[in-house]
Each structure stands twice: as structure tokens, then as C-alpha cells.
Amino acid sequence: AQKVTQAQTEISVVEKEDVTLDCVYETRDTTYYLFWYKQPPSGELVFLIRRNSFDEQNEISGRYSWNFQKSTSSFNFTITASQVVDSAVYFCALSEKGGSEKLVFGKGTKLTVNP
Amino acid sequence: EAGVAQSPRYKIIEKRQSVAFWCNPISGHATLYWYQQILGQGPKLLIQFQNNGVVDDSQLPKDRFSAERLKGVDSTLKIQPAKLEDSAVYLCASSFTSGSETQYFGPGTRLLVL
Numbered sequence: 001a002q003k004v005t006q007a008q009t010e011i012s013v014v015e016k017e018d019v020t021l022d023c024v025y026e027t028r029d030t031t032y033y034l035f036w037y038k039q040p041p042s043g044e045l046v047f048l049i050r051r052n053s054f055d056e057q058n059e060i061s062g063r064y065s066w067n068f069q070k071s072t073s074s075f076n077f078t079i080t081a082s083q084v085v086d087s088a089v090y091f092c093a094l095s096e097k098g099g100s101e102k103l104v105f106g107k108g109t110k111l112t113v114n115p
Numbered sequence: 116e117a118g119v120a121q122s123p124r125y126k127i128i129e130k131r132q133s134v135a136f137w138c139n140p141i142s143g144h145a146t147l148y149w150y151q152q153i154l155g156q157g158p159k160l161l162i163q164f165q166n167n168g169v170v171d172d173s174q175l176p177k178d179r180f181s182a183e184r185l186k187g188v189d190s191t192l193k194i195q196p197a198k199l200e201d202s203a204v205y206l207c208a209s210s211f212t213s214g215s216e217t218q219y220f221g222p223g224t225r226l227l228v229l
Contacts, residue, residue, distance in 0.1 A: 004157075033215045043204060045158070045220035091157050101215045102148075102171055105157030 002027045004094050006106035013082055014114050021077045021109045023092030029053075031097035034068065034075045039108070040088040048090075051075065082113045116141065119221035121207050127227045133195035136224045140188070140209030146170075147184055148218060149192050150206040158206055164190065165213075197228045 003026040013019045025034065036048040049059065051068055059066045063080045079086055089108045095101050120139040128134050140147050146165050150158035161180065163170040166187040175182070179198070184190040194201055204225050208218040 035217070037220075042222070043225070044222045045206065045208075047217055047219060050217050093157070095215045097215055101213045102160045102163060103158075103218060105159070107155070107157050 002029075002032075002094050002096050002104045004092050004104055004106035006092055006109050008109045009107070010110045010112070012112045012114065015084060016081050017113075018078060018080050019082050019111065019113075021079075021090050021092075021111065023075045023077065023106060025073050025075065025092070025094045027073075027094060027096055029096040033095045033097070035093040035095070035103065036066070036075075036077050037091045037093065037105075038088045039091060045091070048077075079111075082111075084113050084115055087111060087113045119207055119209055119219055121205075121221035121224055123224060124222060125225050125227075127229065128197055129229050130199055131196040133193065134197055134226065135194075136192045136205050136207075136226075138190045138192070138207030138221060140190075140207070141219055144209035144211055144219075145187070146210045146213060146216075147190050148208040148210075149182055149190070150208065152204040152206055152223070154203070161192070161205075194226075197226075199228050202226055202228045 005024045032053045034051045038046045065078045067076045089110045091105050091108045093103045093105045122137050148163050149161040152158040161175045162172040162182045164184040182192045204223040206223045207221045210216040210218045
């Protein structure tokens with residue numbers, strides 16, 4: 001069965017610090033997809049990134065970067081030079097190819113960036 | 116392009132009452148999902164539709180929850196009768212085709228059952 005673990009419940013940093021959010025997943029499938037979503041206080045889930053299991057290249061988008069390592073079943077998310085607007089709950093999610101391909105979410109990491 | 120629309124945004128009811136939520140997915144998206152998000156947890160899939168048909172409803176409490184997606188577009192989720200533990204945010208999402216495609220979420224409906 002698929003499972004996503006986000007061990008960090010809450011993280012608090014000061015503006016301009018770098019912060020890494022951890023995500024560890026479990027799956028028996030060889031083809032799967034990993035996602036990160038941001039949930040600001042307004043409540044709407046905002047899509048950040050989708051990666052498939054065959055693409056282990058790290059990705060950078062502005063201040064955001066993602067490190068995908070199949071060897072450790074991890075898909076970590078780093079925010080460089082954090083800003084107050086980055087304060088939100090961040091969710092990692094997994095979808096297995098085949099079956100309903102439903103998204104299974106971790107419990108989320110609440111990030112607070114203080115000025 | 117318009118996003119996923121949901122209504123109402125907030126609802127307060129008493130236990131044993133019934134409630135219904137509405138969702139309009141992104142135009143052209145074949146797959147629609149309803150998730151339940153309890154405070155402090157990640158969203159949990161309740162039901163997934165592909166066009167008119169149900170793909171996965173294994174986690175839907177069928178004794179009290181029901182959902183339909185007539186004509187393969189809008190969807191409604193109903194709870195009857197509501198229990199205290201149904202207090203949560205109900206999120207609707209849609210994707211172009213299957214679940215492995217990116218799902219885009221609506222703003223959610225916050226339900227409080229007293």
C-alpha cells in the first residue's frame with residue numbers, strides 16, 4: 001500500500017533562512033508520481049510540482065528546489081531565502097500508476113517564516 | 116482559465132441534519148475527486164469520478180455519504196445524517212484525465228457539525 005511520511009510537523013525559521021521539508025514515501029509500484037502542494041491560511045491547495053518515478057533529475061524553480069532520490073524513497077523540498085509569504089502547510093503526495101491512481105497525502109508540514 | 120468552483124464556502128449544521136456540497140471542475144477535465152481534510156491532517160480521498168462513472172469510492176462512508184456526477188461535469192456530495200466527526204474541510208479537485216495527472220483543487224467547504 002502507498003504511504004507518505006512527513007516527519008516534520010512544524011518548522012519555524014527567520015526570513016531569508018533556507019529550509020528543507022522532508023518527504024519519504026512507500027510504494028510497490030515501479031511507476032508512480034510525486035507531488036508537492038502548498039496550503040496557505042486561505043485553505044486552497046496550490047500545486048507546486050509533479051515528478052514521475054523515472055525522472056530523478058533535481059528541479060529548481062526560482063527559490064524552490066526539489067531533490068528526488070529513489071534510493072532513499074525521498075522527495076525533499078527546499079526553499080531558499082525564505083519569505084514571510086512562504087508561511088503555509090506543505091503537503092507531499094504520491095500517486096501510483098494503475099488502479100484509481102488516487103493521491104495519497106502526507107500529514108503536512110506547517111512552515112512559519114518570521115520577519 | 117477558471118479554476119475549480121465550490122459552494123458553499125462555509126456550513127454549520129447540527130448533528131443528524133443533512134448537507135450538500137457542490138463542485139464545478141475545470142472545463143474539459145474528465146476526472147473529479149472529493150477529499151475530506153480533517154484539521155491537522157492531509158486530505159483523504161472520498162470518491163473519484165471518471166466522467167459519469169465512479170472509479171474509487173472505497174473510503175466513502177456509504178451509510179451516510181453519497182455523491183453523484185450527472186452529465187460528467189458538476190458534482191454534489193451529500194451527508195445524511197451528519198455526525199460530529201464529519202466536521203472537516205471538503206475539497207473538490209479535477210484533473211484532465213487520470214489521477215496521475217496533476218489535480219487542481221477548489222477552495223473547499225468548511226463544515227462544522229454541532
